[in-house]
Amino acid sequence: MTDMKPPRSAAEWDALYGSVSEFFSGAPNPSLIDEAGALPPGRALDVGCGEGADAVWLARRGWEVTGLDVSQVALDRAAARAATAGVQVSWVHAGVVGAALPPDSFDLVCAQYPALHSSAGRDSERALVDLVAPGGRLLMVYHAGFDGKAAKARGIDPADYVQPADMVTVLLGGDWHISIDTLRPRKAPADDAEHHFSHDVILRAQRTAENGSTAT
Numbered sequence: 001m002t003d004m005k006p007p008r009s010a011a012e013w014d015a016l017y018g019s020v021s022e023f024f025s026g027a028p029n030p031s032l033i034d035e036a037g038a039l040p041p042g043r044a045l046d047v048g049c050g051e052g053a054d055a056v057w058l059a060r061r062g063w064e065v066t067g068l069d070v071s072q073v074a075l076d077r078a079a080a081r082a083a084t085a086g087v088q089v090s091w092v093h094a095g096v097v098g099a100a101l102p103p104d105s106f107d108l109v110c111a112q113y114p115a116l117h118s119s120a121g122r123d124s125e126r127a128l129v130d131l132v133a134p135g136g137r138l139l140m141v142y143h144a145g146f147d148g149k150a151a152k153a154r155g156i157d158p159a160d161y162v163q164p165a166d167m168v169t170v171l172l173g174g175d176w177h178i179s180i181d182t183l184r185p186r187k188a189p190a191d192d193a194e195h196h197f198s199h200d201v202i203l204r205a206q207r208t209a210e211n212g213s214t215a216t
């Protein structure tokens with residue numbers, strides 16, 4: 001997908017998913033496993049959950065999971081994956097901006113390789129941070145080494161999409177402990193079509209708890 005222009009609308013995402021029987025590998029993303037594997041389960045939201053491998057992995061580990069995506073085609077596959085795995089996940093067909101989800105309510109809001117549109121008002125960034133509970137975490141995983149010049153030559157302007165720096169700009173206005181790994185080696189599955197991205201950018205942020213701590 002990284003060699004082509006990312007879809008912009010829900011209908012375009014549906015068409016992309018619908019063009020093949022399975023778009024992603026079906027395996028949970030290794031960076032999510034590394035980052036969330038040791039966290040105590042709570043309420044998790046997977047933003048742009050796609051075909052559901054990450055949401056199902058979280059649910060199997062005891063998280064109460066909501067998977068959010070604009071593509072109904074992807075969500076139908078995700079629901080089938082959860083049923084096969086025998087886990088319960090709530091699936092929400094919506095974009096992150098305007099999704100009817102309770103604010104301040106998720107212990108983990110994660111987004112693996114999100115393709116969220118940027119806006120002058122930073123609507124996507126604010127929607128993400130508003131969903132995290134006090135003491136909760138935001139985890140965002142991006143491809144590293146994205147060549148902005150080459151992307152522009154293919155008609156993709158990275159500035160049209162929310163980047164880690166945009167998230168940091170919004171997080172700095174709140175009460176968050178932030179850390180970023182810019183060159184985390186990516187353990188991609190062997191059959192991963194995006195194997196040419198060898199590293200991930202990991203953005204972690206923990207919201208200060210009501211008692212002032214970020215120690216959970």
Ligand SMILES: C[S@@+](CC[C@H](N)C(=O)[O-])C[C@H]1O[C@@H](n2cnc3c(N)ncnc32)[C@H](O)[C@@H]1O
Nearest residue numbers: 013024048049050069070071095096112113115
């Ligand atoms: C690159 S895919 C990543 C899918 C999944 N996280 C993974 O790593 O396999 C981006 C996903 O975000 C979804 N998406 C795009 N815009 C969105 C939005 N505004 N809100 C929620 N999901 C969105 C797409 O339908 C797609 O499933």
